[in-house]
Amino acid sequence: MARNQSAGRPVPAPDATRRSERSRRAIYDAALALVAEVGYPKTTIEGIAARAGVGKQTIYRWWSSKADVLLEAFLDLSEQAAETARRAQADDRPAYGIPDTGDLAADLKAVLRATVDELRDPAFEAPSRALAAEGVVNEELGRAFVARLLEPQLQLYADRLRAAQEAGDVRADVDPRIALELFVSPLAQRWLQYTAPISHEYTDTLVDYALHGITPR
Amino acid sequence: MARNQSAGRPVPAPDATRRSERSRRAIYDAALALVAEVGYPKTTIEGIAARAGVGKQTIYRWWSSKADVLLEAFLDLSEQAAETARRAQADDRPAYGIPDTGDLAADLKAVLRATVDELRDPAFEAPSRALAAEGVVNEELGRAFVARLLEPQLQLYADRLRAAQEAGDVRADVDPRIALELFVSPLAQRWLQYTAPISHEYTDTLVDYALHGITPR
Amino acid sequence: MARNQSAGRPVPAPDATRRSERSRRAIYDAALALVAEVGYPKTTIEGIAARAGVGKQTIYRWWSSKADVLLEAFLDLSEQAAETARRAQADDRPAYGIPDTGDLAADLKAVLRATVDELRDPAFEAPSRALAAEGVVNEELGRAFVARLLEPQLQLYADRLRAAQEAGDVRADVDPRIALELFVSPLAQRWLQYTAPISHEYTDTLVDYALHGITPR
Amino acid sequence: MARNQSAGRPVPAPDATRRSERSRRAIYDAALALVAEVGYPKTTIEGIAARAGVGKQTIYRWWSSKADVLLEAFLDLSEQAAETARRAQADDRPAYGIPDTGDLAADLKAVLRATVDELRDPAFEAPSRALAAEGVVNEELGRAFVARLLEPQLQLYADRLRAAQEAGDVRADVDPRIALELFVSPLAQRWLQYTAPISHEYTDTLVDYALHGITPR
DNA sequence: AGATAAACGAGACGGTACGTCTAGTCTTCAC
DNA sequence: GTGAAGACTAGACGTACCGTCTCGTTTATCT
Incomplete structure (x- = not known):
């Protein structure tokens, strides 16, 4: 998933350490919100970028497709939900x-x-x-x-x-x-x-x- | 399925009796072939029309979307297959x-x-x-x-x-x-x-x- | 102007004696009205036919193009106007x-x-x-x-x-x-x-x- | 001429400073060539774009119509011709x-x-x-x-x-x-x-x- | 009066171009 | 030197008309 590096020219891999966490979060939020609001087919990368206040390239730099963005956004959402659920549980009970x-x-x-x-x-x-x-x-x-x-x-x-x-x-x-x-x-x-x-x-x-x-x- | 008649101006329904059977078949064939060859997302209405040797409007006249075309094409295919199967069976056996x-x-x-x-x-x-x-x-x-x-x-x-x-x-x-x-x-x-x-x-x-x-x- | 008969197959020339005067007039009126209302570029043969209550073929049978229709319509209008003017003048004055x-x-x-x-x-x-x-x-x-x-x-x-x-x-x-x-x-x-x-x-x-x-x- | 900004949604005006001079020239050349070769009515925006090796949107971004493109192309041509003529003249003669x-x-x-x-x-x-x-x-x-x-x-x-x-x-x-x-x-x-x-x-x-x-x- | 044939209204057809939208790439500028 | 902004090439979208081609349905002579 991550980054397409199968193609010919060895695109210099972006430096993940300098990645903007702020943009990543905004893109996740925008992607999930748009899918919920207008549906998946009408959700476009341009739309996500605009809503997240982010350049299109910032999306293409880190994800290979609309589906890929959404997959990671959803995984992130699930992890957050699981984390919340875990925290909400009593401490000594079987965690998960x-x-x-x-x-x-x-x-x-x-x-x-x-x-x-x-x-x-x-x-x-x-x-x-x-x-x-x-x-x-x-x-x-x-x-x-x-x-x-x-x-x-x-x-x-x-x-x-x-x-x-x-x-x-x-x-x-x-x-x-x-x-x-x-x-x-x-x-x-x-x-x-x-x-x-x-x-x-x-x-x-x-x-x-x-x-x-x-x-x- | 049928025809979009929800919109403002009441588009006059096309006259189904004058419909070209030849075009219908060609569109079914083209749609199924393209989906098999390049996959559904890369199958376009333009592509179906071109391959079927048909004007785009002939598709839009009778179907509301790419999915609709494919659904009918597949139904048709299934019916044909069922028909063939039925004919191939011995006459007195349980037909279906x-x-x-x-x-x-x-x-x-x-x-x-x-x-x-x-x-x-x-x-x-x-x-x-x-x-x-x-x-x-x-x-x-x-x-x-x-x-x-x-x-x-x-x-x-x-x-x-x-x-x-x-x-x-x-x-x-x-x-x-x-x-x-x-x-x-x-x-x-x-x-x-x-x-x-x-x-x-x-x-x-x-x-x-x-x-x-x-x-x- | 008249009729294109230069092409390969000798299209049987339509019989002008059986031509519908009613349609001709309706087409002239529709053409002039549409040009006046929406302008020449937005005037279409389909539009003229629809407004005149006439099949498209009736236009293509007698004229070779939109411009040709309009030219004859305008000539007809001019002749009518001239006729009216002539009639309105005193009889013995220089007619024209x-x-x-x-x-x-x-x-x-x-x-x-x-x-x-x-x-x-x-x-x-x-x-x-x-x-x-x-x-x-x-x-x-x-x-x-x-x-x-x-x-x-x-x-x-x-x-x-x-x-x-x-x-x-x-x-x-x-x-x-x-x-x-x-x-x-x-x-x-x-x-x-x-x-x-x-x-x-x-x-x-x-x-x-x-x-x-x-x-x- | 300029840009259509009368419509409902205020389309963000394109940034002229980032305009591609290369595309502009190619569009002028293609437009003039096509008009000369096939005539104005058969010159299409699609044709100009294809010949100029340019996306259609690049034309629609900067011009409002085929006529508008051609007007600017012709103005450009005239200016170039005038420039050439001016340069060709002896220096001290009445310029223009x-x-x-x-x-x-x-x-x-x-x-x-x-x-x-x-x-x-x-x-x-x-x-x-x-x-x-x-x-x-x-x-x-x-x-x-x-x-x-x-x-x-x-x-x-x-x-x-x-x-x-x-x-x-x-x-x-x-x-x-x-x-x-x-x-x-x-x-x-x-x-x-x-x-x-x-x-x-x-x-x-x-x-x-x-x-x-x-x-x- | 009936037969016959052409013109007619209608509109489906294969096409072309429209003007819009989005994809994915590439460039510029600000921070 | 990253990232927002957005112009770029490319091409599909769905619509509107083109000019051609059937369809049945009038008309209008010609038996």
């Missing part, structure tokens, strides 16, 4: 990840309900939807999006499922990385593709189906 | 839909394996990926994409599951429309978002997990 | 042309004053200015404009000057066709090119200078 | 304007003969004819054309006539600005409107008629 109360179904349902709520938060919806869309069509960005944003999230589910396996609540022969998709992917698809509305009841049902299957026991 | 051999798991696995193959067919991949991406970010198109392409496919799974319910192979309290997502959505997400590779083994596993759950029985 | 009272200077001044007034009539100004402009840049139309509209007018001056020569009021060695330009062309240039305002005093002065020269006698 | 040998008729005839030759020079004919035509129909451009190109030329005649008045060769009560039209306007009209051919003999005759009148002395 999916809770493990011993009740797998309840834990998954709780987290998925929270995810549903988050997906409906407009501040998150516009940029993450934009990034997801761009990632569908732009494989490089798609992989970056998955690696830096999605996979870390999914890993938390995998960890929880592995813990459940150790507790005997999930069969040992089950691959947690696949199993988690049984409830995560349906939610993702409904949200991304508007195939159907999402709700707490829906995600609860997904967890039940995924844990116990749909055949008679 | 998911086979029902009595073995639900085997039937689902077979269809999903075929889907995996289709998703890897470049002729289908480029346009459907492009449409899916556009649909993520453009709700109107997204809903049209789902309603006209995706949902009819999903309905076939729902039908098969309902038959399985009647045969006692699926619990009666299960909602087929949700249940199908347990194996369809994971595949869709891996394909769309590059979260992980897809394979026949993978979809087989999904069916097994979905049918029997991941908890010990 | 420049009066000959025996006083050359007075006669020329009177006619030029009338011309100044006519040039200021908006109904004449827009189309004649448009035709003159087009004629400057389009030699074929320019020559047609001169031959059919301008030269007949100038001929009247030449006739009056010749009569004056016979009466001994103009030197015998003077070429009337050139002499008339001494007062006609300055007026034409001021009007066409906005080089200076026109007035009755101005044309009176032109006649005086032209008749007696500008050197001391 | 109409010669004053004491023989008014001869001086005027000489200058008009030179003008006839210039009007026949294709390099000047196409653009000046195009500008004149556009000026007939577009008052704003017409006035600019007159003010910046025509009137300065005419002023030279007025100056020479005033000198002749002081020398007693022209009557004191004659208005030089009007008198000059007696020989300038006829030539202009013949050239512009193709009313008749132009020649050295013709302009000589015009001078004779204008100086001495057409009546017997």
Whole structure:
């Protein structure tokens, strides 16, 4: 992502130590605000630069594309949110990840309900939807999006499922990385593709189906 | 979809009876070819018109956007493919839909394996990926994409599951429309978002997990 | 003007006897009205056709260009005006042309004053200015404009000057066709090119200078 | 001329100090060449931009219309020609304007003969004819054309006539600005409107008629 | 009176150019 | 010597007309 250095002429890499933190922040803010306000397709680099009070070159110097700017802006936003959340928690509690109360179904349902709520938060919806869309069509960005944003999230589910396996609540022969998709992917698809509305009841049902299957026991 | 008639001056709707079938076909072909060759973002209306040997206005007269052209082109392609498939089948066999051999798991696995193959067919991949991406970010198109392409496919799974319910192979309290997502959505997400590779083994596993759950029985 | 029949395939010449007089009149009216309202450059053949309630082909069938339509429309207008003027005159008076009272200077001044007034009539100004402009840049139309509209007018001056020569009021060695330009062309240039305002005093002065020269006698 | 700033949103005026002289020259050259080669109506802004190797926006940034480009291009050409002529002259001779040998008729005839030759020079004919035509129909451009190109030329005649008045060769009560039209306007009209051919003999005759009148002395 | 054929209103078609917008590069000036 | 400002080349956007080409629908003679 960072900087395109594959091309012919070895562009002298900008000196990152002298980079203006002020501009970086302003660009993130402008990019997120514009995506939220006018949508991703109508968000332009010129627009971001103008809103951030920054020259276009300052954007092209540090990012390779509109999608790249937005990806980093969103990553930054997520980190800030995570940081805030972490700080807000009581100090000695498990810092991050999916809770493990011993009740797998309840834990998954709780987290998925929270995810549903988050997906409906407009501040998150516009940029993450934009990034997801761009990632569908732009494989490089798609992989970056998955690696830096999605996979870390999914890993938390995998960890929880592995813990459940150790507790005997999930069969040992089950691959947690696949199993988690049984409830995560349906939610993702409904949200991304508007195939159907999402709700707490829906995600609860997904967890039940995924844990116990749909055949008679 | 149809025609923009929301704006101020009521543009007289073009006379569809005089529409050039030749141009329509040429536009579909050009649009699909360009999306496959240079990708959706670099496919332009000017490019489609030039390649189709058609005036730009002929495109703007009948479609409202590049996405709209591609959606119809892809629908047309699908219909043609379905038509071909239908014709290729023996006359008395069940014409369309998911086979029902009595073995639900085997039937689902077979269809999903075929889907995996289709998703890897470049002729289908480029346009459907492009449409899916556009649909993520453009709700109107997204809903049209789902309603006209995706949902009819999903309905076939729902039908098969309902038959399985009647045969006692699926619990009666299960909602087929949700249940199908347990194996369809994971595949869709891996394909769309590059979260992980897809394979026949993978979809087989999904069916097994979905049918029997991941908890010990 | 008439009809382009130089090209390869011998387009069957339209049958003028079956031509719709109604359409012809409507086209003339629409053309003149549009030129007066929106100016010549913004007058389009589509616009004329729409306003005249006529198919575009009906225009292309009978005229070769926008300029051609306007030229004929203006000729028609001029003929009608001349006809009206002729009818309005007493029956036995000299029907047409420049009066000959025996006083050359007075006669020329009177006619030029009338011309100044006519040039200021908006109904004449827009189309004649448009035709003159087009004629400057389009030699074929320019020559047609001169031959059919301008030269007949100038001929009247030449006739009056010749009569004056016979009466001994103009030197015998003077070429009337050139002499008339001494007062006609300055007026034409001021009007066409906005080089200076026109007035009755101005044309009176032109006649005086032209008749007696500008050197001391 | 300058820049359109009448519209709603106040488009930020471009910074003239940073203007590319290279582009400006290339645009002038391309515009003049195209007008000479294919004529004014078939000269397009796109064509000028392409030929000049320039983006369309660079033309729209600095000029408001095709006519405006051509006017400035032609002014530039005239200035260059005048500059060249000035440099070519012997240093102590009267730098510019109409010669004053004491023989008014001869001086005027000489200058008009030179003008006839210039009007026949294709390099000047196409653009000046195009500008004149556009000026007939577009008052704003017409006035600019007159003010910046025509009137300065005419002023030279007025100056020479005033000198002749002081020398007693022209009557004191004659208005030089009007008198000059007696020989300038006829030539202009013949050239512009193709009313008749132009020649050295013709302009000589015009001078004779204008100086001495057409009546017997 | 009916047949026949051309002119007609309408408007879709392949095109060209318009004037605007944005991409991404390059240059200038201020801090 | 970085970074804002913005002019530059390039080219797609969506619109407006061009001139050509069908369509059916009048008209208007010619059987």
